[in-house]
Amino acid sequence: MKKAVETTTCYRPTGPEELRLLAELNWKRWPPRLPEQPIFYPVTNQRYAEEIAEKWNVPASGCGFVTTFEVEKLYMDRFEVQKVGGLHHTEWWVPAEELESFNDHIVGDIRVIASFGDVDDSLRVG
Template identity: 60%
Template sequence: MQMTSPSATTTLWRPTGPVELELVRESNWRAWPPRLPEQPIFYPVLNEDYAVRIARDWNVKHDGAGFVTRFEVESEFLSRYPVQQAGGRTILELWVPAEELDEFNAHIVGEIQVVHEFR
């Protein structure tokens, strides 16, 4: 009998505001909501510190609260998105076109978890 191991996953983080977080909660912590027309790209980040900075310094100022979420995505699927360096050496993110977000969500393994909260 051959055992199949679960596919490898990559941990991603996403800084988010209260409105987006509520939509994630409504999905039972399984999916990111569709982008708005002025949001052509979904930006998960590859490093927790960077996500914390955005949630604390940007989301709190603009939304009154900021949250950092952590989630796992199948690594093989993610290989289609080159890592983008958006500033410093540790400011790394993926650029997922809005029209691919449903497919991206289908490759999330487990639940999206809130790991930090700032107000």
Template identity: 60%
Template sequence: MTGRPATTTLWRPTGPEELALVRALDWRAWPPRLPEQPIFYPVLNEDYAIRIAREWNVPHSGVGFVTRFEVRSGFLSRYPVRRAGGRTILELWVPAEELPEFNAHIVGTVQVVHTFR
């Protein structure tokens, strides 16, 4: 009997444009990065995602969302955890060209867990 693969919970603060693209992908993938976005940055804790959604997405577009999703842990081991500030400000840096493979390792769907206006 095989069980569910070991997963890691990730969060992503996002604005309405990116969220609409995720919705169009049936909540199962992140859209390709724009040319000026060479890295996809999921974060490792909810509080950090909330802070970005409130402090960046809301002023930028009037609304900020925090999403949560699961990715196979074994796959994520290729990406070192990056500290983007304090000890709890942790991210993964996924090169844009690796995003399709990253998406293939999402287990389940992307869920909106917070909305800020």
């Protein structure tokens, strides 16, 4: 009998382009970072992810999404939680060169749990 892996729940606000790439990757992996994006920022709570999706992604792209996913806890423990504002503004900083390894430690699917703004029908999930 296989022992269940202990996981850490992560959230990530995303715009429509990254969401399309997630779909192309079958909701299993995050796409590679662009050269001007040296860090991948999953956040620790849904509230903060929703704030970013609504306040940053909607103005920039017309819509924003909140995703959630599980990562093996032993792997996530290597990344220190960073406080970047208010009490709930907490995130992990994953260097872009470690994203492939990070993806290898995702357990299950990446799921969309909220959307904001004018969501095109082609982006609707679930």
